[in-house]
Ligand code: SF4
């Protein structure tokens with residue numbers, strides 16, 4: 514079977530959403546071009562500094578590799594957080610990541626929950642359970658990660674913070690927020706990031722139109738040695754996401770390209786919804802947390818992160 518694009522090399526991969534058979538080179542080139550197109554649309558190509566939030570998982574390798582192929586690596590800086598999860602965070606993993614980034618000419622900033630929050634994720638979870646708090650590890654993890662990533666973006670004067678979320682992640686989040694009827698959260702998922710506070714660095718997702726199976730194959734073809742150990746807290750992930758994920762798989766299998774169509778339509782619609790909401794109070798500058806000074810949701814005095822620490826007995830007002 515010959516590749517449908519170059520018509521020279523042997524095809525190795527079938528891309529259901531485009532109906533094409535591709536060779537390894539043309540597949541990699543296809544991913545790169547699609548990331549470049551999205552980056553262009555977001556405005557990344559003109560940014561003077563972009564902070565890449567990298568976990569060490571396959572998507573973060575793909576993010577760094579694709580961006581470095583069309584953006585000068587001096588304008589990219591990577592940031593990694595060690596959450597402090599026993600058996601999951603490993604030194605070798607960060608070393609592997611550093612080696613790969615160095616080859617691309619990208620500096621890596623290392624941080625940890627212990628250093629910047631004062632506690633490892635394990636310590637936060639343990640303490641919250643002792644206090645009888647019914648909050649999942651992922652709630653702690655996601656909230657503090659977002660905060661630290663934003664702080665790091667500000668510290669290096671980044672115009673954007675780029676994360677490795679792929680198409681599957683993005684459509685799952687869109688559907689979950691639709692189910693919850695949370696329109697204000699929902700419009701944050703459009704292709705044009707919203708800046709709800711002057712303290713926020715704009716968050717963008719250059720891989721948001723790349724299927725998860727495609728990032729896996731890209732990483733595999735490039736021979737990346739990525740983190741394959743699963744986080745022990747994954748079982749405490751919200752079940753709604755797992756269900757939506759499963760349903761979307763079935764949908765995509767029956768109608769290849771469905772996820773891409775959803776996100777493209779969503780981007781178009783969210784533009785109009787955004788215009789309609791632009792006068793709402795919630796879309797103006799967010800209030801600041803009385804404790805840490807960081808932005809918090811409208812109507813709150815203390816941010817969710819500080820509240821979690823207080824309720825876990827780790828922070829005293
Ligand atoms: Fe954090 Fe949850 Fe992901 Fe584990 S599964 S790394 S706790 S968000």
Ligand code: ZN
Pocket residue numbers: 802803804805806807815816817818819820
């Ligand atoms: Zn706070």
